[in-house]
Amino acid sequence: MADEGRMKLSKLIDGKAISQKLRQDIAKEVAGLKEKGYTPGLAVVLVGEDPASRTYVSMKEKACQAAGIFSLEHKLPEDTPQADLLKLVEDLNHDERIDGILVQLPLPGHINSDRIIEAISPHKDVDGFHPYNFGMLVIGKPLFQPCTPYGIMKLLEVTGIDLKGKEVVVVGRSNIVGKPVAFMCLAKHATVTICHSRTVDLQAKVGQADVVIAAVGKAEMIKGAWIKPGAVVIDVGINRVGEKKLVGDVEFEAALERASAITPVPGGVGPMTITMLLANTVESCKQRMNKG
């Protein structure tokens, strides 16, 4: 391989390989817990027929099986009344086999997602979306960290990227990615700027960053030329272009030329989300065990 090609490869943060390794470690931990009489259990609730949601749910089930985690699946019809879903969540809150409850989003329009998330016990909120857990994250003491931001932090940690004193620019301020990852970076002593659709001169903000975390959902909107030479680029975006191609929020090839490390799409942040869901479920089981 030519030197240039090797250099480019070494810059890649291989989320797929990191995730595989972590899943092996999780499976070993699960085996150890089972020997002590504790099987981690995850309940996944899917309402309706949304094809993308069905795919995610089946990926989560397969990942649970591979790790030895007990997985309980509830597939409910599209017209399920909100009261029935609330009752199911309440039952799962009290189900001793279940350490984690995941209600797949988005929910059908007649259901208030906030009410459902708030009904999940914070001690089983392995998605980390409950306002209690979000608040705990902000004050630096989360019970569970939301899976995608947690996966981003894990990628940085495993790759040996220290955030202390770094300028981190997060593009996107959603409750599931942008905001939580910003607070997680703050907890690691980074100086954090959060950008969004009303940010003036995004290019200048991105250009100052030692670490750019892009979570926008717009294909290649962050140009490679904006990246400060030597910066780390974490691309959370998953954007479908044409029939099959997936691209991130960052113009990958051009950013690769300037970055010191970069996540590809696919194969970067994507595989980490389910991995961290498994990790949170195991963590919840350990909390149950420690309570006796």
Ligand code: NDP
């Ligand atoms: P949201 O749509 O909830 O949020 C997008 C954010 O991007 C908003 O804060 C929005 O700003 C901001 N934004 C939109 N346009 C611009 C712009 N021109 N300049 C700057 N900011 C802009 O998305 P999510 O956070 O849910 O997801 C982001 C991306 O990450 C998507 O591609 C999604 O598919 C992907 N994703 C990947 C996951 C994984 O890898 N497992 C998991 C979750 C998401 P404003 O708030 O002002 O509207």
